[in-house]
Amino acid sequence: xxxxxxxxxxxxxxxxxxxxxxxxxxxxxxxxxxxxxxxxxxxxxxxxxxxxxxxxxxxxxxxxxxxxxxxxxxxxxxxxxxxxxxxxxxxxxxxxxxxxxxxxxxxxxxxxxxxxxxxxxxxxxxxxxxxxxxxxxxxxxxxxxxxxxxxxxxxxxxxxxxxxxxxxxxxxxxxxxxxxxxxxxxxxxxxxxxxxxxxxxxxxxxxxxxxxxxxxxxxxxxxxxxxxxxxxxxxxxxxxxxxxxxxxxxxxxxxxxxxxxxxxxxxxxxxxxxxxxxxxxxxxxxxxxxxxxxxxxxxxxxxxxxxxxxxxxxxxxxxxxxxxxxxxxxxxxxxxxxxxxxxxxxxxxxxxxxxxxxxxxxxx
Amino acid sequence: xxxxxxxxxxxxxxxxxxxxxxxxxxxxxxxxxxxxxxxxxxxxxxxxxxxxxxxxxxxxxxxxxxxxxxxxxxxxxxxxxxxxxxxxxxxxxxxxxxxxxxxxxxxxxxxxxxxxxxxxxxxxxxxxxxxxxxxxxxxxxxxxxxxxxxxxxxxxxxxxxxxxxxxxxxxxxxxxxxxxxxxxxxxxxxxxxxxxxxxxxxxxxxxxxxxxxxxxxxxxxxxxxxxxxxxxxxxxxxxxxxxxxxxxxxxxxxxxxxxxxxxxxxxxxxxxxxxxxxxxxxxxxxxxxxxxxxxxxxxxxxxxxxxxxxxxxxxxxxxxxxxxxxxxxxxxxxxxxxxxxxxxxxxxxxxxxxxxxxxxxxxx
Numbered sequence: 206x207x208x209x210x211x212x213x214x215x216x217x218x219x220x221x222x223x224x225x226x227x228x229x230x231x232x233x234x235x236x237x238x239x240x241x242x243x244x245x246x247x248x249x250x251x252x253x254x255x256x257x258x259x260x261x262x263x264x265x266x267x268x269x270x271x272x273x274x275x276x277x278x279x280x281x282x283x284x285x286x287x288x289x290x291x292x293x294x295x296x297x298x299x300x301x302x303x304x305x306x307x308x309x310x311x312x313x314x315x316x317x318x319x320x321x322x323x324x325x326x327x328x329x330x331x332x333x334x335x336x337x338x339x340x341x342x343x344x345x346x347x348x349x350x351x352x353x354x355x356x357x358x359x360x361x362x363x364x365x366x367x368x369x370x371x372x373x374x375x376x377x378x379x380x381x382x383x384x385x386x387x388x389x390x391x392x393x394x395x396x397x398x399x400x401x402x403x404x405x406x407x408x409x410x411x412x413x414x415x416x417x418x419x420x421x422x423x424x425x426x427x428x429x430x431x432x433x434x435x436x437x438x439x440x441x442x443x444x445x446x447x448x449x450x451x452x453x454x455x456x457x458x459x460x461x462x463x464x465x466x467x468x469x470x471x472x473x474x475x476x477x478x479x480x481x482x483x484x485x486x487x488x489x490x491x492x493x494x495x496x497x498x499x500x501x502x503x504x505x506x507x508x509x510x511x512x513x514x515x516x517x518x519x520x521x522x523x524x525x526x527x528x529x530x531x532x533x534x535x536x537x538x539x540x541x542x543x544x545x546x547x548x549x550x551x552x553x554x555x556x557x558x559x560x561x562x563x564x565x566x567x568x569x
Numbered sequence: 570x571x572x573x574x575x576x577x578x579x580x581x582x583x584x585x586x587x588x589x590x591x592x593x594x595x596x597x598x599x600x601x602x603x604x605x606x607x608x609x610x611x612x613x614x615x616x617x618x619x620x621x622x623x624x625x626x627x628x629x630x631x632x633x634x635x636x637x638x639x640x641x642x643x644x645x646x647x648x649x650x651x652x653x654x655x656x657x658x659x660x661x662x663x664x665x666x667x668x669x670x671x672x673x674x675x676x677x678x679x680x681x682x683x684x685x686x687x688x689x690x691x692x693x694x695x696x697x698x699x700x701x702x703x704x705x706x707x708x709x710x711x712x713x714x715x716x717x718x719x720x721x722x723x724x725x726x727x728x729x730x731x732x733x734x735x736x737x738x739x740x741x742x743x744x745x746x747x748x749x750x751x752x753x754x755x756x757x758x759x760x761x762x763x764x765x766x767x768x769x770x771x772x773x774x775x776x777x778x779x780x781x782x783x784x785x786x787x788x789x790x791x792x793x794x795x796x797x798x799x800x801x802x803x804x805x806x807x808x809x810x811x812x813x814x815x816x817x818x819x820x821x822x823x824x825x826x827x828x829x830x831x832x833x834x835x836x837x838x839x840x841x842x843x844x845x846x847x848x849x850x851x852x853x854x855x856x857x858x859x860x861x862x863x864x865x866x867x868x869x870x871x872x873x874x875x876x877x878x879x880x881x882x883x884x885x886x887x888x889x890x891x892x893x894x895x896x897x898x899x900x901x902x903x904x905x906x907x908x909x910x911x912x913x914x915x916x917x918x919x920x921x922x923x924x925x926x927x928x929x930x931x932x933x
Contacts, residue, residue: 366898367731375907524913528901534730537892549888
């Protein structure tokens with residue numbers, strides 16, 4: 206098979222995988238196409254944990270045509286019994302001729318064993334087609350499986366002069382409706398939304414996915430609030446909504462009524478008199494959260510960026526000047542020299558309605 | 570002549586005009602092409618005040634071929650004796666068949682008289698080809714001639730979170746070398762650079778065009794400093810450099826030594842205990858400054874934007890996060906409500922080295 210054909214079929218598998226963006230969590234989104242004589246004879250993707258994997262759906266679509274076909278799978282097929290039987294066995298049983306894998310699955314349950322099992326029965330396997338794109342698509346899953354922590358995406362809405370609110374706190378509609386709709390998609394792809402108690406007390410946010418055009422199969426991201434002394438009001442909107450709310454505190458003496466109101470509470474250690482954000486991320490990793498979306502004020506945003514805990518920034522920059530009687534994006538009391546600043550690699554800039562959306566990684 | 574041909578030939582005239590961007594000041598940049606049987610037979614542009622106008626240069630290039638040609642001129646030809654004889658007479662004498670004018674010249678010395686003089690001798694004139702582009706090119710000249718004030722372009726370099734310096738004032742190299750080279754072009758196209766005494770005391774800037782690739786025919790923009798109490802040090806770099814320095818004050822009791830050091834000094838009234846920036850712009854208009862480039866700190870930038878005296882913003886946004894121990898872009902003590910903010914129309918965004926250059930107008 207030519208490199209060009211490999212790229213074309215793996216691109217199709219990648220696009221199929223993307224359909225699971227809002228639903229596959231905590232599983233990786235995966236896509237698969239089966240190709241016979243240059244034609245696609247079966248397609249599949251993984252929709253939701255517990256349902257069939259991409260390979261199984263593609264084999265089912267292909268039926269007898271799977272025999273002798275080439276299977277393109279974005280992620281290494283599993284070789285272990287999880288919620289469903291191993292995909293490797295199904296591929297062997299169907300008689301596929303060879304397998305092209307986008308990236309090896311670093312999950313300790315797989316990690317090369319799927320590829321080895323195929324090769325052991327004489328099925329040739331090639332690995333690494335569209336590697337960068339697939340790693341980008343699975344950044345959250347790969348981050349968690351390899352480091353134990355989720356991928357942290359920090360979203361902020363600001364004016365062109367870097368203001369997120371007036372000094373009084375007044376901040377409604379800094380960004381336009383298109384940006385707010387875009388944030389719904391960021392939420393839907395995330396396993397958890399992380400915020401601080403200051404934002405909850407100021408704005409009483411819901412942090413839910415409300416856009417009827419986004420199909421999450423009923424799943425709402427976990428709502429996570431860093432709430433050192435458990436100041437969360439029992440009347441907080443998020444406690445009354447579908448989905449779970451998880452509070453991290455350093456003093457849990459007020460836990461009783463909040464647990465009755467439906468919150469989960471975890472006590473962690475304090476660092477510099479704040480909830481230890483790194484410990485929170487470790488715990489979220491253990492809870493199988495792949496992607497965390499941070500929607501927070503300048504204190505938590507500054508804390509995370511100062512501690513190098515942010516992987517990606519998504520900034521919605523509105524075409525306004527807000528001036529000096531305002532709040533900035535990051536509170537960073539320890540950054541007193543110009544050399545304390547952080548450099549960014551801008552990976553994407555695009556218009557979202559009147560706003561400019563800037564996606565950036567912290568430069569290494 | 571078809572609309573398509575009109576557009577093509579006027580575009581060529583517009584590009585010829587642009588060659589005068591750094592030199593024609595305080596005259597408008599103007600371009601002219603002469604077209605005969607679909608071919609360009611002569612081209613001209615206006616280089617520097619006192620030298621020949623675009624039409625004369627084009628007629629000279631065409632020689633006898635000008636007879637019966639169509640003349641495309643970006644700006645209405647002059648009908649009065651200025652530093653050079655009227656272009657209308659030269660066009661008539663050369664026997665051009667017809668004239669296409671980009672925009673009418675609102676200069677009271679012309680203002681339709683050039684067009685009328687051509688029509689009076691039976692030469693048909695069409696007006697309005699590439700009107701918007703030519704108005705954009707001549708924004709400074711048109712602003713001054715119609716309102717008496719220059720076009721005000723405010724340049725700022727900042728981080729993605731809207732910081733221009735550390736709180737300590739440390740601010741070297743916020744933007745990259747490519748942006749600083751680009752600022753040289755902004756300076757060269759401006760009749761004056763406007764700043765505040767705070768910036769002079771902090772940075773001792775020169776505000777000169779130093780790029781050897783920019784041909785200004787020896788002209789340096791006028792350096793203008795708002796210096797209420799004449800605190801400008803006699804040792805200030807700009808006083809020693811080629812070109813003139815003009816100080817606006819409200820108390821001129823310390824004028825003697827500064828005048829000896831080469832500065833020009835104008836006393837204007839105070840508004841809110843500050844130099845009246847509107848009066849300064851009126852005075853710069855009387856001095857035939859078409860374009861003012863503001864290179865200033867947050868106090869003057871905030872003052873100008875609050876008083877609606879800024880026409881265009883040019884923001885060099887560096888891919889950095891600088892945090893909270895910093896200076897913001899605009900000091901606007903009177904903007905206490907979100908509704909005080911100003912909306913921008915982004916007219917251009919482009920990469921300049923690692924930075925993003927955003928050009929914007931204040932929305933009407």
